[in-house]
Amino acid sequence: WVMAPERSLTGSAIINNDPHVPVYPFPTFWYLCHLQGGSFNIIGMMFPGLPAFGAGYNGEIAWALTNASVDHIDLFIEKLNPENPRQYLYKNEWLELKIREEEIPLKKGESIKVQIRETIHGPIVDGEITGVSIPTGGPDQVYAFKIVEVELGKFLQGYLDMARATNWQEFVEGLKDMHLGPVAWNHIFADKRGNIGYWLSGHCPIRPDNQGWLARKGWTGEQDWLGYVPFNQLPHIYNPKQKYIATANNKNRLDDYPYYLGTEYALSRIQRIDEVLRSKQKFSIEDMKALQLDVVVVSARRIVPILLSDLSDTKDARLKKAVLALKQWQEQGYQASIDSIGTTVYELILNNMVSLSFDDELKKMTFVAGLGGVTMTGLENILDDPNNFWFDDKTTKKIETRKEIVEKASLKTVEYLEKKFGSNPQSWEWGKISHSYFYTPAGFLPITGKRHRIGKFPREGASGTVNNNEGFFLGPLGYLYFGGPTTRMIVDFSDPGHFHFNQTTGNSENIKSPRCANLTKSWVKGEYLTLSMNPEEYEKDALGVLWLRR
Known part of the structure; x- marks a missing residue:
């Protein structure tokens, strides 16, 4: 969520983020860093291995994200030719399936071969692929799996442009490319001039019947996708009258919105966030921290x-x-x-x-x-x-x-x-009874795994609280926490150059490294640390300098 200057005790915009992801792996889901060089000077939460900041702050603007819960997938029912199973019916014609064979290596040098069959809508998903019989409407019917097309080059370029943006217009230009990727996000925005905004960014298919919960008839062509929702018609808002914007995996559009985007949305967290943000006129950064750590069970x-x-x-x-x-x-x-x-x-x-x-x-x-x-x-x-x-x-x-x-x-x-x-x-x-642990992949091993775990820690919150705690009940072991906010960030534009955060672990996967569990205590206690973009502040605390020379 983001607060405009009129709703902030500091007189500047305050933006907050705590995206919910798998919690148990370490190092933590997001790679926290300050990247400075060339045209970049940004602090934020990177997708590990990708030149992309999911949320960040570059001194001029800051942005945050939550999953938009867009329905990117459909199942199409295809009719196979009973006289030739290598053909399928489409618009009164028998078309040839695209068939390829893939070899999957196994242990001891063995392998299995899998035949992949594709229609115009996508690969066929049946018992040969899943190993489980999937019921359809008849013996010659199968399901084809259709997913949105993506342009990964533009997707990544969009993230680079967002990181260098200095205002709303430049940020939106980056979103235009980024939205062509494989996932849809609710993006919120703030800048040092006090502007705030929101844009749902994702490649969202247009369905002729505006629904995505039933399998579609693949053989008629009448239920085929009709392209994608134009970027400028995706839900968005800029400097709204209420002077704040909040998202929490909820439905962020009016009921008369012309396109179907999805049906599975969370409700409790946005109810609580909205309740708190309507409770008084102005908020401090301490209020924002308290809301991120809020554990009221609305349901x-x-x-x-x-x-x-x-x-x-x-x-x-x-x-x-x-x-x-x-x-x-x-x-x-x-x-x-x-x-x-x-x-x-x-x-x-x-x-x-x-x-x-x-x-x-x-x-x-x-x-x-x-x-x-x-x-x-x-x-x-x-x-x-x-x-x-x-x-x-x-x-x-x-x-x-x-x-x-x-x-x-x-x-x-x-x-x-x-x-x-x-x-x-x-x-x-x-x-x-409610606990959290953090694991490397080796942490799941029964005997030696203990050396590769951090925890256990008592865990507050529950499913649906702002301080989210999604877990499994495992009988004698109680509740094991597996999903929620691994990283929290707050940027107050009245405090230039500073990025307030906490996160489950450090950036190192080496259990013996001092940079493995160095941040865990603050996350467990709900305490916030600060990263600085100001050289006079971060240089004095540096471990050292690594020079890379050609």
């Missing part, structure tokens, strides 16, 4: 009253412990802090409700669906209906309702916590 405002209602008449002493923990958490404002008892009870109840509601129908697929957040979203969608059919356990003759599922889930929660931490709820703190 609990709706869900906890439902849980308490279904548990209101319980006589079970164990369930009364859950009720008390949820009521106290409600009074505390649903803060998912490390010492919170209510967060622990709440998260475990929901996790148990997912299993009790969906396992009888989905069986082993419940876990797989949960990886993408499908089951938790599904649970939230049915909670208002106490007699929804998903709550019924198909393995019993009785018809269960939400009330019975809530009671069973709560009982399982208390039994788990009593076994793990004892009968006193004061020992059920969230930080004892």
